Amino acid sequence: MSILIENLSKKFGTFSALSHINLEIKSGSLVALIGPSGSGKSTLLRIIAGLDTATEGRVWFTGRDSTFLSIQEREIGFVFQNYALFKHMTVWENIAFGLDIRSTSLNIISDQVKQLLKLIQLEKFADRYPNQLSGGQRQRVALARALAIEPNVLLLDEPFGALDIKVRKDLRNWLRRLHKQAPMTTIFVTHDHQEALEVADEIILFKQGRIEILGNPQDVYKHLTTNSSS
Ligand SMILES: Nc1ncnc2c1ncn2[C@@H]1O[C@H](COP(=O)(O)OP(=O)(O)OP(=O)(O)O)[C@@H](O)[C@H]1O
Numbered sequence: 001m002s003i004l005i006e007n008l009s010k011k012f013g014t015f016s017a018l019s020h021i022n023l024e025i026k027s028g029s030l031v032a033l034i035g036p037s038g039s040g041k042s043t044l045l046r047i048i049a050g051l052d053t054a055t056e057g058r059v060w061f062t063g064r065d066s067t068f069l070s071i072q073e074r075e076i077g078f079v080f081q082n083y084a085l086f087k088h089m090t091v092w093e094n095i096a097f098g099l100d101i102r103s104t105s106l107n108i109i110s111d112q113v114k115q116l117l118k119l120i121q122l123e124k125f126a127d128r129y130p131n132q133l134s135g136g137q138r139q140r141v142a143l144a145r146a147l148a149i150e151p152n153v154l155l156l157d158e159p160f161g162a163l164d165i166k167v168r169k170d171l172r173n174w175l176r177r178l179h180k181q182a183p184m185t186t187i188f189v190t191h192d193h194q195e196a197l198e199v200a201d202e203i204i205l206f207k208q209g210r211i212e213i214l215g216n217p218q219d220v221y222k223h224l225t226t227n228s229s230s
Pocket of ligand 1: 040041
């Protein structure tokens with residue numbers, strides 16, 4: 001699914017978190033949002049997910065005006081840092097959760113959860129609770145839960161933020177591989193420029209609620225190295 005952001009602005013009171021953003025994200029691309037803290041990255045992601053509304057402007061999904069669609073109607077999978085796993089549910093139950101509420105049949109749920117457990121390489125951990133997993137394993141379960149609804153779009157806000165470097169690297173390689181297997185439109189926010197350069201097809205650099213530069217990793221790398229204040 002392609003995403004078109006048209007003249008999108010977001011104000012919190014008198015403060016402009018996003019100003020007149022115009023942006024097209026191609027179907028199946030893997031896009032990184034980078035930029036200083038407070039530059040509007042999460043706000044844009046939340047508006048695309050339907051968790052927040054724009055003050056002005058429109059969001060189009062593959063030619064359909066989706067500005068006012070509900071979260072469910074958007075069929076988007078997301079992993080936000082503060083959107084943790086359910087502590088009282090096992091790995092299996094956490095992954096099946098999105099399927100349950102969409103009233104899928106039990107056999108289908110079972111097959112899909114098995115496939116997802118295989119994908120995140122946690123087949124043996126299905127009966128564990130989140131507090132019995134490492135941070136990286138928990139993130140993989142959160143990703144599996146987001147993927148369970150077979151989303152058209154995957155939004156990841158600092159998905160690997162709290163993890164150590166080795167686990168981050170493993171997960172980012174895993175994300176790259178996953179995206180190759182199933183190239184759904186994916187947008188992720190990261191503070192780590194290296195991560196964005198290594199993983200993304202396209203990078204968008206935000207500054208004070210505006211897009212400073214948008215391009216392929218080579219172009220953005222050049223920009224970052226010649227404008228070291230970014
Ligand atoms: N609910 C809110 N009410 C008021 N201001 C908000 C709200 N949410 C975000 N903001 C402000 O909007 C600006 C953009 O926030 P946003 O979370 O999008 O930034 P960000 O680029 O994702 O930052 P970070 O990298 O630190 O997560 C910030 O100045 C933030 O304080």
